[in-house]
Amino acid sequence: MGENAAHSGIQKDLELTVRELSDTYEELSLLYKLSEVLSGMSVDEIAEKVVEEAVDTLDVKTAAILFLDEENERLVTKSFRGRWNKDTTIHKDDRIIWNAVSERKPVAFCKLSDAGHADYTHAEGSILVCPLVGKIRVIGAMVLADRESNAEFYSNDIKLMMAIASQAAITVENALLYKELEDFLLAAIKSLVKALEASSRWTAGHTERVTEYAIGIGSAMGLGVKHLERLRICSLLHDIGKIAVPREILDKAGRLTEDEEKVVRRHPLIGVEILGGFRQLQDVILGIKYHHEWWDGGHSLLGLKGEDIPLMARILTVADCFDAMSSDRPYRRRKARDETLKEIISLSGKQFDPEVVEAFKQWLTQQHPVSAP
Numbered sequence: 001m002g003e004n005a006a007h008s009g010i011q012k013d014l015e016l017t018v019r020e021l022s023d024t025y026e027e028l029s030l031l032y033k034l035s036e037v038l039s040g041m042s043v044d045e046i047a048e049k050v051v052e053e054a055v056d057t058l059d060v061k062t063a064a065i066l067f068l069d070e071e072n073e074r075l076v077t078k079s080f081r082g083r084w085n086k087d088t089t090i091h092k093d094d095r096i097i098w099n100a101v102s103e104r105k106p107v108a109f110c111k112l113s114d115a116g117h118a119d120y121t122h123a124e125g126s127i128l129v130c131p132l133v134g135k136i137r138v139i140g141a142m143v144l145a146d147r148e149s150n151a152e153f154y155s156n157d158i159k160l161m162m163a164i165a166s167q168a169a170i171t172v173e174n175a176l177l178y179k180e181l182e183d184f185l186l187a188a189i190k191s192l193v194k195a196l197e198a199s200s201r202w203t204a205g206h207t208e209r210v211t212e213y214a215i216g217i218g219s220a221m222g223l224g225v226k227h228l229e230r231l232r233i234c235s236l237l238h239d240i241g242k243i244a245v246p247r248e249i250l251d252k253a254g255r256l257t258e259d260e261e262k263v264v265r266r267h268p269l270i271g272v273e274i275l276g277g278f279r280q281l282q283d284v285i286l287g288i289k290y291h292h293e294w295w296d297g298g299h300s301l302l303g304l305k306g307e308d309i310p311l312m313a314r315i316l317t318v319a320d321c322f323d324a325m326s327s328d329r330p331y332r333r334r335k336a337r338d339e340t341l342k343e344i345i346s347l348s349g350k351q352f353d354p355e356v357v358e359a360f361k362q363w364l365t366q367q368h369p370v371s372a373p
């Protein structure tokens with residue numbers, strides 16, 4: 001072999017290596033960006049984003065994400081672009097898509113019309129199906145069809161799409177697991193609240209109303225969905241420490257003695273003790289701990305004041321006091337709603353955070369536009 005031929009061989013090898021490196025770099029940076037974007041999204045948002053990304057990356061006219069419905073042995077359309085019917089479901093007898101899912105391997109055809117497939121897309125050109133396989137279970141499949149240039153899918157495309165599919169599957173799986181955990185946590189919390197409400201007839205319904213008021217205030221203050229969810233949990237659990245307060249004190253028909261008062265005043269700290277083992281609830285626990293603090297520090301149980309009191313606790317205390325004042329108690333009749341609101345407003349800047357009182361006033365006025373001041 002002459003020197004020139006050898007050089008041109010080396011040059012070709014180098015060019016090939018550079019191209020491969022460049023492709024790999026692009027793939028890795030796409031995957032990295034995608035993993036950043038997908039984390040924190042809901043399952044629906046993930047499905048939408050992955051379809052969009054696949055269409056842009058491979059220049060296909062049609063793309064769909066299907067989720068496995070194990071119980072009914074079928075795949076259901078979750079998101080799509082192009083020539084795809086939104087109600088499309090793929091049953092077990094489908095040879096292309098279902099095979100990719102059950103074999104956990106990608107399937108590609110140059111001409112869909114030659115593949116003898118079920119009639120789920122009008123696409124006639126190439127088709128690529130990548131299974132969405134998570135760490136624990138199969139999530140579904142990603143279908144890409146009809147490239148803009150009429151080109152087929154090459155091995156590089158398949159490799160890249162399989163990487164995207166696996167990234168998407170793991171993120172969806174995590175989101176589903178997280179949702180299941182959250183549902184489990186919420187069910188456990190509701191059982192705790194039931195146990196509390198059963199312990200005294202005066203607390204029945206209190207938790208539910210306080211939660212409604214607190215969420216009303218949070219929405220009026222513009223809190224995001226995640227923050228509102230934490231506030232809901234905090235409100236549901238705020239008086240859980242009262243489980244340890246003897247029933248005769250909770251149900252006492254007259255004023256409490258000083259000693260009895262002391263027992264009741266311990267309930268935020270008992271709540272902290274009960275829930276302390278929930279590492280996932282640390283912010284909620286702080287809200288519970290400080291829900292009887294005063295904005296000006298005047299009668300704070302634990303010595304906090306102003307913005308040192310967590311926001312959840314500042315919201316909770318307004319919701320809590322409003323409900324306590326506007327409900328019957330063993331030792332006094334309830335006050336009318338308007339009168340209670342006036343009293344809350346008169347304590348703005350003393351017992352309550354003025355911003356929270358303002359939000360509560362706004363929310364309550366929207367709920368009952370005629371009579372609120």
Ligand SMILES: [Fe+2]
Pocket residue numbers: 238239267291292320
């Ligand atoms: Fe309380």
Ligand SMILES: [Fe+2]
Pocket residue numbers: 206210238239320
């Ligand atoms: Fe309460």
